[in-house]
Amino acid sequence: MTVDELRGAVIGPVLLPGDDGFAEEVASFNLMNVMEPAVAVGVTSAADVQAVVRYAARNQLAVAVRSSGHQVVKDARDAILINTSRMQGVVVDADNRSARVEAGVDWATTMAETAKFGLAPLSGSAATVSVIGYTLGGGQGPVLGRSHGYAADHVRRIEVVTADGELRQVTAGGEPDLFWALLGGKGNFGVVTAIEFALFPVTEFYGGGLHFAGEQMEDVLRVWRTWAPELPEQATTSVAVQRLPPLPELPEPLRGAFVLHVRFAYLGTAEEGERLLAPIRAVTRPLVDGVRMLPYADSPLIHLDPPTPLPYYDRTTTLREFTPEALDALLEFAGPASDNPLLSIEIRALGGAFDREPEVPNAVPTRGVPYVVFGIGVGGPDQADLLRGSLERLVHTFEPWTVDGRRMVNFLSKDEATTPEQVRLAYGAERYDRLARVKRRFDPENMFRVNHNIRPA
Numbered sequence: 001m002t003v004d005e006l007r008g009a010v011i012g013p014v015l016l017p018g019d020d021g022f023a024e025e026v027a028s029f030n031l032m033n034v035m036e037p038a039v040a041v042g043v044t045s046a047a048d049v050q051a052v053v054r055y056a057a058r059n060q061l062a063v064a065v066r067s068s069g070h071q072v073v074k075d076a077r078d079a080i081l082i083n084t085s086r087m088q089g090v091v092v093d094a095d096n097r098s099a100r101v102e103a104g105v106d107w108a109t110t111m112a113e114t115a116k117f118g119l120a121p122l123s124g125s126a127a128t129v130s131v132i133g134y135t136l137g138g139g140q141g142p143v144l145g146r147s148h149g150y151a152a153d154h155v156r157r158i159e160v161v162t163a164d165g166e167l168r169q170v171t172a173g174g175e176p177d178l179f180w181a182l183l184g185g186k187g188n189f190g191v192v193t194a195i196e197f198a199l200f201p202v203t204e205f206y207g208g209g210l211h212f213a214g215e216q217m218e219d220v221l222r223v224w225r226t227w228a229p230e231l232p233e234q235a236t237t238s239v240a241v242q243r244l245p246p247l248p249e250l251p252e253p254l255r256g257a258f259v260l261h262v263r264f265a266y267l268g269t270a271e272e273g274e275r276l277l278a279p280i281r282a283v284t285r286p287l288v289d290g291v292r293m294l295p296y297a298d299s300p301l302i303h304l305d306p307p308t309p310l311p312y313y314d315r316t317t318t319l320r321e322f323t324p325e326a327l328d329a330l331l332e333f334a335g336p337a338s339d340n341p342l343l344s345i346e347i348r349a350l351g352g353a354f355d356r357e358p359e360v361p362n363a364v365p366t367r368g369v370p371y372v373v374f375g376i377g378v379g380g381p382d383q384a385d386l387l388r389g390s391l392e393r394l395v396h397t398f399e400p401w402t403v404d405g406r407r408m409v410n411f412l413s414k415d416e417a418t419t420p421e422q423v424r425l426a427y428g429a430e431r432y433d434r435l436a437r438v439k440r441r442f443d444p445e446n447m448f449r450v451n452h453n454i455r456p457a
Helices: 003-009 022-026 046-058 107-115 131-136 176-185 214-230 270-281 296-301 324-334 381-397 420-427 429-442
Strands: 039-042 063-066 080-083 090-093 098-102 155-161 167-170 191-198 204-213 235-243 258-266 292-295 312-319 344-349 371-378
Touching: 003 039, 003 046, 022 039, 022 080, 046 063, 046 080, 046 155, 046 167, 046 191, 090 107, 098 107, 107 131, 107 296, 131 176, 131 191, 155 176, 167 176, 176 429, 204 214, 204 270, 204 296, 214 235, 214 258, 214 270, 214 324, 258 270, 292 296, 312 381, 324 344, 324 381, 371 381, 420 429
Parallel strands: 039 080, 063 080
Antiparallel strands: 090 098, 098 191, 155 167, 155 191, 204 258, 204 292, 235 258, 235 344, 312 371, 344 371
C-alpha cells in the first residue's frame, strides 16, 4: 500500500513532512520534544487506526501515537504517527456509573460531561491531558486517588487495535493478560481507541492550594513532612518548590516569586477539611490562599499546571520516606540560599488506596511507593545543559532515600528509561518479564516501540 492508497483508506488527513498542517499534526505539549515522523495521520475512528496499522505492518514501520502530546519520548523518525485528537466521543452511563471515551478526549471534556450526572472520574492534575494516555500509564489523581487508587484500577473495557490490525474488545474476563498489560504498560501493546471506566458520585471537594513565601519553606515543610502521612485516605496532598516566571497572567504576589505551593484536597465537609489543614495554616500566613469548596470539575485548580505548550526538561524519582535528612537535602538543593534554576520541584504523597492491589490486578508498578518527586525546568536549547544538569543533581540528591528503581510511568521523560535495562528497572523485574511475554504474543515485531519500550521476550 502506498501513501496515496492510505489516503484513500482513511477519512482523516495523511500528511508528509512539508505538507500544510504537518507541523500542527505532530506538535507536542513540550516544545523541546519535536516529532519527525515519516508520515502523520489524523485518525477519526477505529477503522482509520486499523488501516494505518496495517499500512505500517506492510511497510515495516514503527507506529507512534499522539493525543494531547503531553508525553513524547522519542522523535518518531522514520515512523508513522497516529494523531487521535479528532476522536472525541464521550458517552456517560449514569445508571452504571461509567463512561466510555475515545482516544482524543481530555479530562476537561470528560469532567464537563460526567458533572451533568453528579459523577466524577479518577482524573489527573491537568485538564488538558489525554484520558487514555493518562490511564494507560496508571493515572495518579489529586482528589480521588488515595481513597480509590489509580485510574487504571477502575477500567472495565479497552478497545485496542493490535499489531495485526485487529480491533479487540479487551476485558479482564475475555483477554486477561492483555488487559493486565495495557493498564500500566502505556502504549506498548497497541493503539487504544476507547476505554470504559467507572465513575464516582462526587460533585465537590474541599481543597486548592496555599502559596507560601519561599523563605518559609523550611518551616512549612517540617510540619508537612509529618502531617501528610497521618492524613485520612479521603485527603490528598503534595508540595512544590517553585520559582515562578514574571508572567502577567500570574497574580501579583506570585509573579516572578519564589514560593512553596502546598496542595490539598479532602472528600468531606469544609469544616472537617479546615480542621485537617489547620496545622499547615498555623505555620505562617500564605501569600495566596486558594483553598475552599470547589466543584469537582475545578480540580485542576489544585496544581495549576500550565495549560499551554512550553519548552521544558523534566525528571522523576521516588522516596521511600521523607526524612529530616531528605528535607535538609532538598533545602540545600532548592532552598532560599540556592541558585536552583528549576521552575518546580514537586513531591506527591501517595499511600492509601495507591498501595492496594485492585480487584482486577494490572501492571502499574508503583504500589507501595510513598512519594513521587517530579522536577521540571523551563527553557530552550540554550539552557538545555543547565537544566538537564540540575535535574540530574536533583535525582542524585534524593538517591539515599529512593525506592528500588520503580517509577511512575506517566512521569518518565524522554531522558529517562532510555535502555531496556532501565525500563526493566522502572517496572521491576518480575512485572517487566511478564509484560515482555505479553508483548511477544501481541506485538512480536515490536511495532509499538516509539515509547519507553518493552521489548518482546
